[in-house]
Amino acid sequence: MKGAELLWSYVDVEPIAFNKGFYTVDVKYFYKITAEAYCGLSRPKEICGLATYDKRTVLFGSEGSVRIFSSQYMPKESDLQNFEKTNLPTGVVEVVDPVALGIKVTESCGCGDCGLNDIPDCICRCFEDDIVICDEGKKLFVTLGQFSIIKLERDIQLLMPAYDICMPEKDCSGSGGSDDPCDLFQKFKFPVDEFFPPKYSDYIKENGGNCQNGSCKTGKRC
Structure with missing residues (x-):
């Protein structure tokens, strides 16, 4: 295997029933795998493929029942209020480049489920050729090491105390009359x-x- 590149991470946040304040964060990683294939005594040929990995974690993100409205400007759209939204926390994933650990060639299992359904268009455009999704021929299984931090973020209100100011009416630096x-x-x-x-x-x-x-x-x- 020549290398692995993380193309995109899809993040979905859903509240957990009967556990207020807790949410499931589902992350799907999309990788572009580059390898070399040998056919007899000929020179190796570079091949590219798509690999995915799903990860689920449960995090605490607090709760709230307010509805949020905003007049934020939207480019290329009418300057209208954004649609109403709730204060659901936002899932954020921070990742580094993956580490290629291993690769092996296996025969097709014939189950008809290769785990690459509903590929986003932005991922398909990262490849020069069309991605072949079928359950025939041989498959490459890769082992990657991925360091990531998954967290929940939300907007909160901060109460800042304000104090009046009092301007001095006369100079109190000293009775000597010197300003130094x-x-x-x-x-x-x-x-x-x-x-x-x-x-x-x-x-x-x-x-x-x-x-x-x-x-x-x-x-x-x-």
């Missing part, structure tokens, strides 16, 4: 005591007397 903030800062006394812990003599001054052996003359404990 550096001149005002030079008048501040350096707070030496804030950088050093208090000494033993400072405790004596706070208690109003001399402290000896843990007791003060004023009768207070130090």
